[in-house]
Amino acid sequence: MNALPALLALIATVLYLSVAIAVARAVARRQAPSRAPLLALLALALLQHGGVMYGLMIQPGGLHFGFFTIAVLHAWLLAVLALLVNLHRPVQGIYLVALPLAAFELSLGVIGHERAPVPAPLTPAVQGHILLSLLAYSILSISALQAILVSWQESALRRHRRGLLLALPALQTMEKMLFELIALGFGLLTLAIGSGFIVLDDMLAQHVAHKTVFSLVAWLIFAILLLGRHWRGWRGRMAVRFTLIGFVLLLIGFVGTKFVLELVLARAAS
Incomplete structure (x- = not known):
């Protein structure tokens, strides 16, 4: 994998974990998490993640749906849904479980992508x-x-x-x-x-x-x-x-x- 997608994946992973940690710290202090800054950080993470996903999925002959590519796509969809849920109603607690999972799947997909066999179009x-x-x-x-x-x-x-x-x-x-x-x-x-x-x-x-x-x-x-x-x-x-x-x-x-x-x-x- 090129250096740029790997860097974008690293930035997205750090941002996902930062949002989850911010919520965990607020919960530990018995404080309500700040909604707007968390939404902004999550939106920025999704942009980086989207760049990685585009590079992995768009292949000659159409979309690539290998196991690790699907992990990256599912992680992105999970984070998007967490964002949309919080735009609808403030449920910052969902970041505690959704975003670490998204960070893990993104990292797994990027690390394993190079070794995965390429499926037929x-x-x-x-x-x-x-x-x-x-x-x-x-x-x-x-x-x-x-x-x-x-x-x-x-x-x-x-x-x-x-x-x-x-x-x-x-x-x-x-x-x-x-x-x-x-x-x-x-x-x-x-x-x-x-x-x-x-x-x-x-x-x-x-x-x-x-x-x-x-x-x-x-x-x-x-x-x-x-x-x-x-x-x-x-x-x-x-x-x-x-x-x-x-x-x-x-x-x-x-x-x-x-x-x-x-x-x-x-x-x-x-």
């Missing part, structure tokens, strides 16, 4: 399906992080720990945002699965069967959760458990399958 329709799947996965990723925050917030309220609460809105608002994110992610996941059956020759072929099965089971979990919320008023621990179970299934199906196919089996065959 994909048709525009398949590229669109992958981007839609990534967007759904990213929104459900931020939903899982939101669920973790809801769990932490409930625990902090029971134990009368005020620090974390200053970085979050009211618990009822947090739960409302959680289900808004889940509903959006569920809708995109539905479109992604549907588009897969249309643009892929065989969604149950050997190399994508595990991904398809895990995605369908995750879709069912999120569908049950949304129905339970609508008909039974599910919230709290029930919502957190279903959200995390559904996300773990997606993680195994999407990331786990791609890791095994590209890095384990491909290298074993070479």
Whole structure:
């Protein structure tokens, strides 16, 4: 990799971690984090990260969707969603989990990119399906992080720990945002699965069967959760458990399958 993308990745990583540390210090001091400076730092980090992502993804013949490139893209989407969530409502606490994860994925993608095998070119329709799947996965990723925050917030309220609460809105608002994110992610996941059956020759072929099965089971979990919320008023621990179970299934199906196919089996065959 050229020096410039590596430098941009380093700057973005430092900025991500700086925002997370600033929130952690404010929580430790039982102070409300400053919103505007954190948004500005995060926006600057996203610009640097975007430059790295562009260099890795844009390849001769179309977009490149290798395992490490997807890690960089998912990290960017995760940070963008954290920014958008905070533009909608002040939820600086989400920086504590989203941004260290984004920094890790960005670093992993940049370090591993050079050693990764180059996959065969994909048709525009398949590229669109992958981007839609990534967007759904990213929104459900931020939903899982939101669920973790809801769990932490409930625990902090029971134990009368005020620090974390200053970085979050009211618990009822947090739960409302959680289900808004889940509903959006569920809708995109539905479109992604549907588009897969249309643009892929065989969604149950050997190399994508595990991904398809895990995605369908995750879709069912999120569908049950949304129905339970609508008909039974599910919230709290029930919502957190279903959200995390559904996300773990997606993680195994999407990331786990791609890791095994590209890095384990491909290298074993070479």
